[in-house]
Amino acid sequence: MTEQERIEKLEKENQKLQKELDSIRKRGEKKKSVGFWILKKSSTPLIGVKLKKSISNAITEYKLTKTVSVDTVSDVSSNVIWRVTRIGIFAFFMTLVPSLILMFQTKLVMNQNALVGNQNTLIEAERKSSLVFVMDNVLSDLSEELKYKGSSERNISPVLEARIISLSRAMKPYKYNEKGELTEKEISPERGQFLFNLIKSELGDQSRRDILNLSDFNYTDFKNVSLGRGVDLKYVHLNHSDMRYAEMPAINMERSELKETNLLGINLSDANLIRANLTNANLTKAELLSADLTNANLYGANLTKADLTEATLWGTKLDEAILSDVILDNAIVHRKDWITYVSDSLDLKGASSIADRYMLKKQGEKQFILVLRK
Incomplete structure (x- = not known):
């Protein structure tokens, strides 16, 4: 094989490797973009629009001025407190609903047991009253x-x-x-x-x-x-x-x-x-x-x-x-x-x-x- 042929072969292999690297990089970027989109969508209901916006403003302000104003910090803090309180209330109601369902089910079971007990008592009473004959x-x-x-x-x-x-x-x-x-x-x-x-x-x-x-x-x-x-x-x-x-x-x-x-x-x-x-x-x-x-x-x-x-x-x-x-x-x-x-x-x-x-x-x-x- 001549020197020219070896060079051409190496160039073809290089092009092939470059295509594979490009394909891997595109897949990684796609995954990154999907993960970012999921994180973005999930963070909005969890963090909240106002809290997210206040954090974004604080970051932007820091990039521009290398400092954060008192109003910006106050805005972020108030939104954090509001969001934590809101999530706490939501969690409270989320835990309250299963508790109420459990209490209702317990009451139904107790009523059912009482009815079964009364039924057994009445059956026993009927058996004993048969001695009348x-x-x-x-x-x-x-x-x-x-x-x-x-x-x-x-x-x-x-x-x-x-x-x-x-x-x-x-x-x-x-x-x-x-x-x-x-x-x-x-x-x-x-x-x-x-x-x-x-x-x-x-x-x-x-x-x-x-x-x-x-x-x-x-x-x-x-x-x-x-x-x-x-x-x-x-x-x-x-x-x-x-x-x-x-x-x-x-x-x-x-x-x-x-x-x-x-x-x-x-x-x-x-x-x-x-x-x-x-x-x-x-x-x-x-x-x-x-x-x-x-x-x-x-x-x-x-x-x-x-x-x-x-x-x-x-x-x-x-x-x-x-x-x-x-x-x-x-x-x-x-x-x-x-x-x-x-x-x-x-x-x-x-x-x-x-x-x-x-x-x-x-x-x-x-x-x-x-x-x-x-």
Whole structure:
């Protein structure tokens, strides 16, 4: 290859390399221009037109005069503060919206859980109320067994007694829908119906004692029930029951269990409540005229405005009881210092007014009567 040919070849390779360099440079300039355009477009909403303009003026002024005036610096500073504040408010609202959505979703979930809980409660209530059909069968057998028995011989077979006792225990309390709302506490209306039917069946003494002693009638809905006079419910278990405004005059509830039972406005006049357990019972406005509460336990009971006229309170336990506006005309007690005992020693609420209204009069050995002061 001659010298001339080598020179021509090198010139061709040089031209080729120059074209490649030009192509690379153009691509770089294009990328730079695209990046600048993106930066320019994105910086405008982020920085703001006014802030961008003030910065540009400051740079131009510095290039021309090698210094920046106070007004220019002030303009840049005010625009920076304005922009930062504006971005902060925008960020606040941007974070507020998801928080509000989350709160709304949480509320929806809570409402849904409440609805599911109510639905489950109602399903459980429906299941438990199905025991009414079993109760109908038991009561039908009870009626058949008592059909040919006279008034003096109404005891039933041990097998039927066992069925009655088992059914009372199977009727568990629950919350149910009453007037469009769930009841506040669990209670069993079926137990109330069952007990009422048993009372009206007028069972013999032995069967009645066996059933009431072993059955479970706690948490019974027994409000507004009228039983008439002289019903025998000795040994009955009615703890935590609702017996508001029930009519039970002269009832025998000796040694009965009535702990935390709601007895608001109940009529227990002439009732036998000897050794009854009325711990924390609500006896507000209860009628207890001539009721026998000998050795009964009224620890923590609320006797506000209860009428205990001529009632027997011999040995009655009254620790922590409430005696506000209680009526004690001619009530019988077991100690001559009973008034000071309940007001000073026990320090019962409402007991201080008893001393102002009543005085003690001896009626017999270890027996005293409360009489109104003249």
